[in-house]
Amino acid sequence: MKRLVCLALTVLMILLSSGCDDGRPPNEVHSPDDLAGRVIGALSGSPSARLAGDYGVAHAFTAADEMMSHLRAGSVDCVIMERVSAEEAIESHSGVRILGEPLLEYDVRFAVAKENNQLLTAVNSALAALTENGTLGGIRGKYFAGRNYNYASAADAPDGTRELTLAVSPDAAPFSYINEDGMFAGFYIEVALAVCDFLGIGLRVVGDDVAELIPAVQLGRVDLALGWLPDDLGGLVDVSDSCADIAHVVVVRR
Numbered sequence: 001m002k003r004l005v006c007l008a009l010t011v012l013m014i015l016l017s018s019g020c021d022d023g024r025p026p027n028e029v030h031s032p033d034d035l036a037g038r039v040i041g042a043l044s045g046s047p048s049a050r051l052a053g054d055y056g057v058a059h060a061f062t063a064a065d066e067m068m069s070h071l072r073a074g075s076v077d078c079v080i081m082e083r084v085s086a087e088e089a090i091e092s093h094s095g096v097r098i099l100g101e102p103l104l105e106y107d108v109r110f111a112v113a114k115e116n117n118q119l120l121t122a123v124n125s126a127l128a129a130l131t132e133n134g135t136l137g138g139i140r141g142k143y144f145a146g147r148n149y150n151y152a153s154a155a156d157a158p159d160g161t162r163e164l165t166l167a168v169s170p171d172a173a174p175f176s177y178i179n180e181d182g183m184f185a186g187f188y189i190e191v192a193l194a195v196c197d198f199l200g201i202g203l204r205v206v207g208d209d210v211a212e213l214i215p216a217v218q219l220g221r222v223d224l225a226l227g228w229l230p231d232d233l234g235g236l237v238d239v240s241d242s243c244a245d246i247a248h249v250v251v252v253r254r
Contacts, residue, residue, distance in 0.1 A: 024073070024074060024095060025074035025253070026253070027078075027252045027254065029077055029078040029099070029250065030099070030252075031099065032250070035055040036055065036056060037056055037057065038056040038077035039056065039059050039075075039076045039077050040057065040058055040076065040078055040079065040080055041059050041060075041061055041067045041070060041071060041078070041080070042058055042059070042060060042067075042080050043067065043145070043146040044060035044061060044062055045146075045173075046082070046174065047143075047144070047174065047175070047246070048080040048082060048144075048248050051080050051103060051248055052080045055103075059075075062146060063146060064081070064088075064089045064145060064146060065093075067079055068089055068090075068096060068251075071096055071252075071253060072095050074253075078251060078252045079250070079251040080103065080248055080249070080250055080251075081144075081145075081248070081251055082144035082247065082248060082249075083098070083102060083246075083247040084140075084144070085144055086249050088145070089251070090251065095253060095254050096251055096252065096253055096254060097251070097252060097254050098249045098250070098251055099250040099251075103250060104246075104247070104248045105245075105246065105247045105248075106228040106246055107228065107242040107243075107245050107246070108187075108188070108226065108227070108228060108229075108243040108246065109227075109239045109240050109241070109242055109243060110192075110195075110224050110239065110240035110243070111213065111214055111217045111224065111229055111233070111237045111238070111240075112223070112238045112240065113217055113218065114235070114236075119223065119224075120240060123199075123240045126195040126198040127242075128241070129198060130194050135151065135194050136194070136244065138151065139151055139187065140187075140244050142187075142190075143187040151190040151193060151194055153193045153194075154197040162201050162202065163201065163202035163204050164196055164202070164204070165205075165206060165224070166188075166205050166206070166222065166223070166224045166225065167206050167208045167212075167213050167216045167217070167221075167222040167224070167225040168189070168205060168208070168213070168226055169208070169209070169210045169227070170184070170208075172186070172210070173186060174187055175187045175188050175227075176188040178207075184205040184207070187244075188227070191226065191244075192224070192226060208225075210227070213225040213227055214237055218236050226243075
């Protein structure tokens with residue numbers, strides 16, 4: 001009996017020391033400090049793909065399920081994803097987990113001139129409704145989770161309809177950029193279109209340097225700016241409720 005107990009303990013110790021018991025390679029990424037030089041999976045075209053390239057060697061995937069399968073098999077060392085998408089992905093993929101603290105967190109908000117309380121109230125009302133009806137979630141899923149969703153903007157506003165001017169960076173893909181047709185596109189643009197459609201207002205988009213977005217609103221050159229904004233900008237402008245609270249997390253093997 002003692003020999004059997006010793007044999008069982010020996011087998012258990014071997015399994016524990018191997019990292020897992022189903023043939024998967026052990027996880028070697030335990031914190032952001034371990035990312036340097038690692039092969040990091042991310043969804044193609046997502047903001048997480050940029051982070052993956054900054055921290056290690058990025059490997060792009062077109063679908064979260066495929067990416068998680070490669071993580072489990074060990075062909076990538078870890079994955080960087082937006083937190084909501086990551087939480088959904090691990091529900092259907094055993095053997096993976098999210099590391100403790102996010103790599104990066106930020107809120108996407110509109111900036112509005114301080115004297116324009118009526119516009120701020122209208123934008124916040126639109127955001128609440130678009131959250132409730134799933135539009136913002138759909139747009140978010142397209143850009144952060146690789147889902148097949150396209151916001152169908154309303155037809156051009158009728159003649160005489162008021163138009164809002166939005167300032168964004170023209171080179172901040174996938175948030176805002178100039179597409180192959182020479183038009184502004186990206187997450188910010190679709191969110192702004194949805195808000196303006198809800199309000200029955202036309203939208204005109206202009207490009208500006210990131211450092212000039214807040215001054216453009218403050219000085220009245222544009223009605224709105226959209227970007228990664230805190231809820232307090234030192235009294236320069238007012239900011240809307242969050243369009244999306246984004247956190248990029250690291251997913252590893254258990």
